[in-house]
Amino acid sequence: MPGSSYGECFKVTTFGESHGEAVGVIVDGVTPGIEIDESYIQVQMDRRKPGQSSVTTPRKEYDEIHIMSGMFEGKTTGTPLFIVLYNKDMKPSAYDDIKDAFRPGHADYTYLQKYGIRDHRGSGRASGRETAGRVAAGAVARKLLEHRGVQVVAYTKAIGGIQCETYDESIIEKNPVRACDPVAAEKMVQKIEHLASIGDSCGGIVECRIRGLKPGIGEPVFDKLDAELAKAMLSIGAVKGIEFGAGFAAAEMQGSEHNDPMDRNGFKSNNAGGIIGGISTGDEIVFRIAVKPTSSISVPQQTINVKGEEQEIVTIGRHDPCICPRVVPVVEAMACIVLEDQLKRQAALHDRGFAFESEFE
Amino acid sequence: MPGSSYGECFKVTTFGESHGEAVGVIVDGVTPGIEIDESYIQVQMDRRKPGQSSVTTPRKEYDEIHIMSGMFEGKTTGTPLFIVLYNKDMKPSAYDDIKDAFRPGHADYTYLQKYGIRDHRGSGRASGRETAGRVAAGAVARKLLEHRGVQVVAYTKAIGGIQCETYDESIIEKNPVRACDPVAAEKMVQKIEHLASIGDSCGGIVECRIRGLKPGIGEPVFDKLDAELAKAMLSIGAVKGIEFGAGFAAAEMQGSEHNDPMDRNGFKSNNAGGIIGGISTGDEIVFRIAVKPTSSISVPQQTINVKGEEQEIVTIGRHDPCICPRVVPVVEAMACIVLEDQLKRQAALHDRGFAFESEFE
Amino acid sequence: MPGSSYGECFKVTTFGESHGEAVGVIVDGVTPGIEIDESYIQVQMDRRKPGQSSVTTPRKEYDEIHIMSGMFEGKTTGTPLFIVLYNKDMKPSAYDDIKDAFRPGHADYTYLQKYGIRDHRGSGRASGRETAGRVAAGAVARKLLEHRGVQVVAYTKAIGGIQCETYDESIIEKNPVRACDPVAAEKMVQKIEHLASIGDSCGGIVECRIRGLKPGIGEPVFDKLDAELAKAMLSIGAVKGIEFGAGFAAAEMQGSEHNDPMDRNGFKSNNAGGIIGGISTGDEIVFRIAVKPTSSISVPQQTINVKGEEQEIVTIGRHDPCICPRVVPVVEAMACIVLEDQLKRQAALHDRGFAFESEFE
Amino acid sequence: MPGSSYGECFKVTTFGESHGEAVGVIVDGVTPGIEIDESYIQVQMDRRKPGQSSVTTPRKEYDEIHIMSGMFEGKTTGTPLFIVLYNKDMKPSAYDDIKDAFRPGHADYTYLQKYGIRDHRGSGRASGRETAGRVAAGAVARKLLEHRGVQVVAYTKAIGGIQCETYDESIIEKNPVRACDPVAAEKMVQKIEHLASIGDSCGGIVECRIRGLKPGIGEPVFDKLDAELAKAMLSIGAVKGIEFGAGFAAAEMQGSEHNDPMDRNGFKSNNAGGIIGGISTGDEIVFRIAVKPTSSISVPQQTINVKGEEQEIVTIGRHDPCICPRVVPVVEAMACIVLEDQLKRQAALHDRGFAFESEFE
Secondary structure, eight states: OOBTEEOSSSEEEEEEOTTSSEEEEEEESOOTTOBOOHHHHHHHHHHHOTTSSTTSOOOOOOOOOEEEESEETTEEOSSOEEEEEEOOSOOGGGGGGGTTBOOTTSSHHHHHHHHSOOOOGGGGGGSGGGHHHHHHHHHHHHHHHHTTTOEEEEEEEEETTEEOOSOOGGGGGGSTTOBSOHHHHHHHHHHHHHHHHTTOOBOEEEEEEEESOOTTOSBTBTBOHHHHHHHHHHTSTTEEEEEETTGGGGGGOBHHHHSOOEETTEESOOTTTTEETTEEOSSOEEEEEEEOOOSOOSSOEEEEBTTSOEEEEOOOSOOOSOOHHHHHHHHHHHHHHHHHHHHHHHHHHHOOSOSOOOSOO | OOBTEEOSSSEEEEEEOTTSSEEEEEEESOOTTOBOOHHHHHHHHHHHOTTSSTTSOOOOOOOOOEEEESEETTEEOSSOEEEEEEOOSOOGGGGGGGTTBOOTTSSHHHHHHHHSOOOOGGGGGGSGGGHHHHHHHHHHHHHHHHTTTOEEEEEEEEETTEEOOSOOGGGGGGSTTOBSOHHHHHHHHHHHHHHHHTTOOBOEEEEEEEESOOTTOSBTBTBOHHHHHHHHHHTSTTEEEEEETTGGGGGGOBHHHHSOOEETTEESOOTTTTEETTEEOSSOEEEEEEEOOOSOOSSOEEEEBTTSOEEEEOOOSOOOSOOHHHHHHHHHHHHHHHHHHHHHHHHHHHOOSOSOOOSOO | OOBTEEOSSSEEEEEEOTTSSEEEEEEESOOTTOBOOHHHHHHHHHHHOTTSSTTSOOOOOOOOOEEEESEETTEEOSSOEEEEEEOOSOOGGGGGGGTTBOOTTSSHHHHHHHHSOOOOGGGGGGSGGGHHHHHHHHHHHHHHHHTTTOEEEEEEEEETTEEOOSOOGGGGGGSTTOBSOHHHHHHHHHHHHHHHHTTOOBOEEEEEEEESOOTTOSBTBTBOHHHHHHHHHHTSTTEEEEEETTGGGGGGOBHHHHSOOEETTEESOOTTTTEETTEEOSSOEEEEEEEOOOSOOSSOEEEEBTTSOEEEEOOOSOOOSOOHHHHHHHHHHHHHHHHHHHHHHHHHHHOOSOSOOOSOO | OOBTEEOSSSEEEEEEOTTSSEEEEEEESOOTTOBOOHHHHHHHHHHHOTTSSTTSOOOOOOOOOEEEESEETTEEOSSOEEEEEEOOSOOGGGGGGGTTBOOTTSSHHHHHHHHSOOOOGGGGGGSGGGHHHHHHHHHHHHHHHHTTTOEEEEEEEEETTEEOOSOOGGGGGGSTTOBSOHHHHHHHHHHHHHHHHTTOOBOEEEEEEEESOOTTOSBTBTBOHHHHHHHHHHTSTTEEEEEETTGGGGGGOBHHHHSOOEETTEESOOTTTTEETTEEOSSOEEEEEEEOOOSOOSSOEEEEBTTSOEEEEOOOSOOOSOOHHHHHHHHHHHHHHHHHHHHHHHHHHHOOSOSOOOSOO
């Protein structure tokens, strides 16, 4: 019930604080007999890690993973995978002067209200660093999804008001903001660099597409596929909204426009975003999330301290002026985790005892 | 794991199909010793029931509830509340001609893909009728929240492109679309009536405000308060998006604009929408959802049947041309359920054994 | 989290009090497309119902079930089955004089301590009547297990010190105590009738055998098959202990005796009771439970009332002098529920996406 | 759903194999603001660790714990505690010759059947070594229980047929078998040493007493306190049975004997073992578990290999000839975890919003 776990059949539990000894994850319910190596997971870690470009935080973490259980001779055994990343470049003392004050936009105040105690160093558990464990678990899910022909790709759609006008998937990993439009990408980098120079930050839109998922996946009533994806995305720190398919635009549409007609080749449009009644249609799943501007800025802001006294605060430390490029792999990771969980739930529902034959016997 | 339950400490499980014998809910984890009567719950049922105005479906269900367990001498006993509504005005035969064809926008195709079988009568389990059980459970949660001073109010913010320009809470329940602006409300009714006359439908925006919730409520990491609210809202059939506080507009803001400064009186703005780091700030919680246009329209649409043959389809039956007015009480119900669950989880977290003294002894 | 639900993939939630309007169950996660009719379930209900013989309570309940959802044209749809039994022969006034006193052996005192309020009529939720919902759910699980070739049979092994010396499965349902030895059965009936005549009661041992379960079923570490069966059995009101295979006798054995050797035909003995490391071996699963004597006796006993005053109490009402015969179908039902849940969990674990092909497409 | 987690409000997830890099645990839902240090936990680890006396395995593990998250300045923060023990004295090659054969009594065969792959080194995940994580988590729970005045003590009651005749709690930790009777303890040591010398092993009985638990704790219906304790105990590798209070002896008692009468001072006997209707009575909770003889023996046994060929096997490696002394701290740990979880669940049930006041504000 405490909130550090996600999933029913494919279960992910993270631990760790920004400036503690380590962060990591236990992944339980991993299909046994699957070949996976650390380098496969490391690829995803490297996409999330800090310091990867001029537009990300200069904190230097190599985010090197260690798998400590659940593997035998290069294959998963079906027992919990434990994956750890030791923190290296910690500077807890950098947070000394914000120990007693609440940074606007940060979870400082709410954590203290919730727990009556807080680890103020680098936002503790509320730090984006917690997502490292998710990305590791997401890489495991991604490997399992490969066996089902499912692909998940996310990218930056907009930053600080600059929209991508074209869609070129091949360039996403080739520009530092992970945008799908090279022209927009360049403008975005300039905008971020400018904001960084004046100590400010900006938000953006990240879009995600899921392909190859067969129709029929998702658990009505409360655990609908879109409901679970929404939960998973809103569980990422800076995310303030989500929409599927036509999304908020649907609010201004008429039924005759919004309904997706079918012919023998499938759906003729995809306003639904690939999910109807909480279940996949077999069409591409498309959703977008709103990412707020990074809370850590060096522009002076008004706040109070733990004694309730008013004061000005300037957030120093090492931060991303725009978190979108590093949110992209987290979005993909969470989507992979949700999908793998729902696929396993579907398998459970339909099992009549014929699904698995042990290799032995 | 199957998806018909929501909640950890305050647990809601619904059952029932649109044209089956009954729909209803089991609510487990209800605080014992609370006075509640059927009329308190019935008030909420009446807000959701069909046939309440010219802009809703003419299906005639009185949605009269029966509490069959968990009560003793007018008080909750702490054992499961079972609340049932017998279906009365069923016309399953009205669905005979869509038995083998997939209505665009409906879950017909996806249910068949998921289960390999479907109850086609009035959308079966995918019908909005399932939400009757949620509204009953939500009323129980609302009663418990009253003991904590928490209020939840939702209303229509926009319909078919017509926006509310003013906010007058007192008129919400006095207009058939449950809008917060009387002028807009009138235009909305006209628009809906027009669309109904041509067999079409429209979508809208519903907004929800939560007041009186103390700071510190919400479970990091995966079960953040906004993540749970997002899941709960997206689990409502026609909802295609959600945003908190500034929401999607945050994507175009800078940190210095979006961050909510604090002074000794609290937060000076509420771009966060009352939740930071997944935990309540104590400020008003505000979110909006996008509601798609009703899928059931009598405009001819192209589709296929269960044999994969193309055909035209006209959805007859009794439907709401715009579902927003009836979504409003469902949104409130789900918000109440989420809040009660999170409050109980907070109580569990902090318990050191001094919380409860039995009245006996 | 409240305790009225069991199961992860095959989820059972019961409701109802002894002298409320109804008792029943929601079963979620039922494999779709399975033919099942009410009469199949009714057979199991009739084995549990009161008043079935001279050795059971004279309360007259026909325990007629109604399936109100989750079925379509005689087949399960995969949506929640809701099964209700309306209470008929209620005599709540019969409990008026024990309203304020705690019956020894009953949950009167503990319920009041837990909830601060109690429905004293016929033990309310703590009544054996709650198990009616379990038996209905168990019958559904039993039908699913039939598709896998799994059989579950329980029977009375001992009552009041009288042990079964022989094992004849064919006579179990042919004697009122459901013993496996006809000679012992007769003595048991005499003993029960004698105790009933003097207002006393007795306990016994119920044994359960599970056949046809393939090896490999059970979830290490905490959700071992024997751990789940133990939980399920101890969740039955009067059960005070459980042992698997050699059970408590194993405490006096040496490893060379207790270990079950294998040859090419399988295990050569079954001291393990069919479960090793929490996982089925493929051999017969065997466990025994200790059933305490019925708490309701008309022999005067010393107790206190809600004011803490000492008094004598005589439990009147309609009771079983020995609960074993009616526990037998409950044991089978709970075993079926546990097995179906674990089988579905195994299917989820191994799913690589090839398990289910929709009939459509 | 995969089985490596226990608990709803106080949630424990273990990972690790016997001869992998590390074993450990994530504990989520820990009350914040509690002082706890590693040495407090280490005390319990030392009671479970191998090599502590002549009657335990000579494997040399110091079982030194590291807390890597969830602590700040000596206090719990309410975020997940992550506790790891790196394995030191691994000898995986010692298991080379049993790589392809199934040791009788071990989970070798069942793990292969379940997963289709197995880590054969020292039983992998099925090893008693997994319980190290449980003992660490149990120590955290024990600290929280101290705040409530709850004590949990377990001890060896019988080994290889030798029964404790007296009960002296003060000597339990002063004899290598953790028996409660010094005379019996000496005989037990002799018996174990004799069996070790001939390569055989023996079982025993461990008893547990819980004091100071207020009445009213436990969750009807399925999650009864005794049901949860039964599950927790049967989830320990070698445990084959459990009984509460009079236990199996209750099967031969009459109601007038078994029922515990009350007077103004409380219960006058404790046949119930401190739990009625699945809820604590406030009296001492007493249960006993049956521990099977250690499966690893060097007496030759008949078995088959992975090809199905018959062969003889002699289990070498480093093992405990009787596991009871080391099971004692595991029993206590699991009992502590169950109790803390149930206490938190009770707090959640009763919360009306007055339980916690943040230290800030």
